[in-house]
Amino acid sequence: MNKLLLIVTAFILGSVMCSAQSTNPADMEDESLWSIIDFSNEQTQLTFTFNYTDSIPATGEGGCLRIQGEILSEVAGNGLASNCRLYRPVKVTGGRTYTVNAAFRDMTLDSVSNFWIEIGLSTVEPTSDSEVEYIMAINTWRGCGPGLNGNIQDLYCRYEGQIDIESNVPYGSTYYLVFQIGQWNDRLDNFDILLDNLEWVDLTPPIPVSSISLSATNNWVLEDDSLQVTAKVAPFNADIQEVDWSVTNGSGEATINNSGMLTGVRAGSVTVVATAKDGSGVTGSKEMVIIAGFVSVSSITISAPSTEVAKYDTLRMEASIEPANASNKEIVWSVVNGTGRATITSSGLLRGLAEGEVSVVATAKDGSGITGTLTINVIPEVGVDHIASSMLSVWPNPSKGTFNIKSGEKNSTLKVLDLTGKLLYSDTFDTEYLLDLTSYKSASYILQITASGCTKSVLVSVQQ
Secondary structure (H helix, E strand, O other): OOHHHHOOOHHHHHHHHOOOOOOOOOHHHOHHHOEEEEOOOOOEEEEEEEEEOOOOOOOOOOOEEEEEEEEOOOOOOOEEEEEEEEEEEEEEOOOOEEEEEEEEEEOOOOOOOOEEEEEEEEOOOOOOOOOOEEEEEEEHHHOOOOOOEEEHHHHOOEOOOOEEOOOOOOOOEEEEEEEEEEEEEOOOOOEEEEEEEEEEEEOOOOOOOOEEEEEOOOOEEEEOOEEEOEEEEEOOOOOOOOEEEEEEEOOOEEEEOOOOEEEEEEOEEEEEEEEEOOOOOOEEEEEEEEEOOOOOOOEEEEEOOOOEEEEOOEEEOEEEEEOOOOOOOOEEEEEEEOOOEEEEOOOOEEEEEEOEEEEEEEEEOOOOOOEEEEEEEEEOOOOEOOEOOOOOEEEOOOEOOEEEEEOOOOOEEEEEEOOOOOEEEEEEEOOEEEEEOOOOOOEEEEEEEEEOOEEEEEEEEEOO
């Protein structure tokens, strides 16, 4: 079973059973902190008296817990005289070693046989038969129990007396401290015991903080706005996880509270610092930018050198943002095809693909929803006098990837582009050229053929 189960919070137990020096004494006498599972048989009953003060264990003080097992009827033969579990939630951390101490006294008039009190830990809220890993126990059949009066650490005679918590258990995990108490015999016996001064003891040597890393959802915050900064302490099981927060103002100014909430005061840069509270002197820091109050985009105007673009040619779009001090001036380019068709890159380079009108749209990225629109007319591809259509031939088209090109001009340059304008291939030739695109995927491509300083574009289709 996971050793984390042993996270016996003796200090919490004390809160129910009796006052403990390691925790608030009042809590150790508070019955509401504990849950009880009584699974005795019908011939017996258990009575729990919290904050009992008429008698205490030799090493106890203040009110404690008295547990009495009483016979209701004589029964022959073996039987379960009484059995119960007393439990409450506790906190544990992986990689640490714990033990339990408590004051115990057996007040039974006639010493019982086969009596036990076992202390253990459960990773889940216990039931009467759920699994518990025990850390120590008093068992009469092992030679300890009857008439005892002192510290359980000195009296127990079973289990290891301490527990190592597995290293993968997160800091401050919740488990359940379980006290199982009962008696079994050939005949049913009464018993009467006291528990007091329960405390949970961490045996692990002090573990200092070795590093602190800071994180936040953004590395900026607006003036008069707030942002939570989080500190992650290493190692995860350091004794003291808390940090002190501070801000070193640079060109900007900010404040931070003791829970890491950063508030922007004046635009500029600041440094957030978290200092370990364990006295190790370890710090972590993070640069943050304070931004002047957020200014939304109010309008976008698109401009271009022309409102026409030849088929297969490109046209650069520009966007003007208002106001000039908008906090976020980034935009997203898109095209709404109308009677024509075109594509546009993320940088605003429009390429005409089919004749007709298209709408170029620029949308603000600041969440304002503001857009700008410009209508562009895709016109027929422009011919070149020096490369007349009758002199430029590309065939077959479409093809499986092989194209014959005849330009009628020497010293011609060939470029192959995809429909986004990306250059895929280039070469030079004299009048005739065999273009092999069989290794390219099935798609449309643009051939640009330049001669004597003039260019002609042709759309070809590869159909594998």
